[in-house]
Amino acid sequence: MKKLINKPEDVVREELEGIALAHANLVKVHYAPDFIVRADGPIKGKVGVISGGGSGHEPMHGGFVGMGMLDAACPGAVFTSPTPDQMLEATKAVNGGVGVLHIVKNYTGDIMNFDMAAELARAEGIEVESVVTDDDVAVKNSTWTAGRRGVGVTVLAEKLCGAAAEQKRSLKEVADVCRKAKNFGRSMGMALTSCTVPHAGKPTFDLPEDQMEIGIGIHGEPGRTRMPLKSADEITEMLMEPIISDIPYKAGDEVLMFVNGLGGTPLIELYIVYRKAYEIASKHGLKVVRNLVGPYMTSLEMAGTSITLLKMDADMLKLWDAPVKTPGLRWGI
């Protein structure tokens, strides 16, 4: 295992210490239970927006705490959903008196832990709404299974909901924005290499030099199929076609296109993917009106990419363009 870490059990705490030192002007870090909050919160009369999940996806979620995005993020152990006490304390810490939105990625662990936290918070008199993102088209949607995973749409939903909350919209309205993102967004990912969970010490799976995994999630779980390595253009097509045919998007739709790096893939390759993804979207008559290209939702040092499309309307465009000031995403201020 080749990583810039000390002891595996210290990875998350030391990372949080680094974030606290690097971004003291934007965020504060609380330990035991661990959570990151806006330095200037809680804000009276503003809906609190919270997310969380296992660590190893940086900058998601801690890097998205700040003005115009999240009020708090709860980091679990690497690839392990955080515990209810973290979310409960974070919920209390960001409560501005008008309710708190929990943005939850659809994983059994995340759902159960967030549910427990929401129950506990409600018992303490805080209004909580939870919206579950489940945008990964590599997984078949079904009420008989755990359903689709929550991936790239989560980042976009956090930005949109953060902006909506900043406008002092009501909890229901902010949650509606999240539901729109959930309904209008789809993603799919692939990996060129596995990642290594620090305490596991070796790659989660072995992937021969000439093979890749298609339909990968963000926790090193193997994908849906393993197949021979292909060109960037072919890979991009294998990700884009299932996305576009899923909702399905219609010609003329305006979309935000998010080409995400999984941690070990550099920007130069992501732009090559973006170029082809844009071409495919255009061929289907989709208008790419906004974009995001970079490693915003990683899977430790995994090499690979995921693509997310989000159909935009006028309100979502305004929310996307609104100022945001976080360690991981910043513009307009």
Next chain:
Amino acid sequence: MKKLINKPEDVVREELEGIALAHANLVKVHYAPDFIVRADGPIKGKVGVISGGGSGHEPMHGGFVGMGMLDAACPGAVFTSPTPDQMLEATKAVNGGVGVLHIVKNYTGDIMNFDMAAELARAEGIEVESVVTDDDVAVKNSTWTAGRRGVGVTVLAEKLCGAAAEQKRSLKEVADVCRKAKNFGRSMGMALTSCTVPHAGKPTFDLPEDQMEIGIGIHGEPGRTRMPLKSADEITEMLMEPIISDIPYKAGDEVLMFVNGLGGTPLIELYIVYRKAYEIASKHGLKVVRNLVGPYMTSLEMAGTSITLLKMDADMLKLWDAPVKTPGLRWGI
């Protein structure tokens, strides 16, 4: 070779096409000769600030083109300095009538190609100043050799000079800012893995699972020494001590600390390094007043990090905080 690319010979062009599509509001891309310019340039009465170098370091330099930073960037083939005609055309394209600054990293190829371009531009009546960054303390400085490499300080110099040019300072004054950055900044890097140059098709060097390279550059050239893998804290110390003892920095100095990822190392590890680097700086009495943490100057998919310290004064702080609007660095606007 596992990369999201098509043909090795198309990597740079396709990457440029991706950048052009993703950031049409910020930059324009010219082909043959290849260069990236601000969408709103040239700006009359403003010094043009240009940099360039081999591709494979994204977002450096193309990602730093835009308001408050570079007016143009010239990408060469992967790890290959660009050619004089690129820099000449870029220089002409950004010329606002008051001269152009070339920020050049100290590599034989970059120096020679930029020199030729400067000669040609001067022959066409454009005032050109060149400042060479050479901040890598892993390499001994000497007039008998090629001298130290230009690395992390380049990114910081581009930001500072861009801000100075935006204030309509004169060419000499903007170049003075660059010289200050050059004189006040030092860096050192290390690698956990090699990178693979696309047309070479295999890793530039082999690094066993239990070894690392210390004193690495950003072109996959082997480092100064190979040694057994160590903990993040020990590695950080091995990078920080030679930096701090070089100028040397003095207790009480205010510094900007830049912890850079080399492409294959995710943010979670960089924060662990930042934490320790901050601690070491503090132990030496250095006050870390600004920072940058992330993959801003990569070496393809190499896993590893570099640390840069830049001693700041009041003017540099103002220039650093000034608004910047580029694909790779953005704040205040």
Next chain:
Amino acid sequence: MPIPRDDVVAWIKAVAEMISENSSYLTQLDSDIGDADHGANMDRGFKAVIKKLPEVEDKDIGTIFKSVGMTLISTVGGAGGPLYGTWFLQAGMKTAGKMELTPADWSEALEAALNGIVMRGKAEPGDKTMVDALTPAVAALKQAVQANQPLNTALELSAEAAKKGMEATIPLVARKGRASYLGERSAGHQDPGATSSYLMLRVAADTWK
């Protein structure tokens, strides 16, 4: 012969030790069809349980179980945390005030634990989860206790039923939890949660024999 409170405490300690010893094994199983953290998660949780134990080990069994449940919930995370937390919380409710457990008490506690897990996780037998190990174990225990079998026989029967249930997860295609994302590719691998559940019952049979 009922199980005295101190033997219950001894079982918890033995489970913690067993989890620690099998941490890599459980994580390896989770690598194959999950995210390579089940062993590390459970180990972190039970280490916290052991730390907390001195504060409650002189209390009644219900209090001890509830404390274990709360500790697991706040330290394990993932799917395992709420599920095993629920296990102990539910078992704790059934055993509130008790200073010893009759075989029937233990049978009822385990049934309550299973029901709690099913309520939380909505998994059915055959979904390739810990429910596949616990369901036959609860049935075997109940039957043995109703048939007035001696405690050690009953515990053996439940552990062996859990083992069979665990092994039966191998050919299954997962429908719940993280392994479900793999679809057909999840077949051919043993479920990590079913494995940790079996191991806990195995340790019970060994500790209380």
Next chain:
Amino acid sequence: MPIPRDDVVAWIKAVAEMISENSSYLTQLDSDIGDADHGANMDRGFKAVIKKLPEVEDKDIGTIFKSVGMTLISTVGGAGGPLYGTWFLQAGMKTAGKMELTPADWSEALEAALNGIVMRGKAEPGDKTMVDALTPAVAALKQAVQANQPLNTALELSAEAAKKGMEATIPLVARKGRASYLGERSAGHQDPGATSSYLMLRVAADTWK
């Protein structure tokens, strides 16, 4: 027997072919002590030269050389581009207007090329660069030509001197170019630029024999 213009053109084509065949080899040498691009860079450059050649191959040798130099400068990049570009630009100045090269012409052209490279790159013999191959080659050529040796002997002598110079770079610690960053670790490897320089003179000896 002077070298006619068309043989000069044939040499340029043969160099392009040789570079293409040795591209991986040169890149491998550059992997060991540089950045793994020398072969690819030179190959890109000479492919461009070949494309451009039809526009100038009916001109005088000086014009042809200058065109090659300009093409290399604008397509190779790195250290190799300006250095080999300078090589051909300087050789082109010496051979301006000529439709054939006497041995003395070639000797003077090569000396001018070397001087140009030294002016540009400031490398001295022993710095582990292409200068280490070119310096003895120029000396050997000059001596042979002054001694009125036949052309093919002179070319052989210069190519062999370049080869020795190239091989002599192996033990050297680099003081110029990218290999200098390796310090002591650069010793034990043959310089890629010295290798490409030798190969060009080898091709000259083979083409014009």
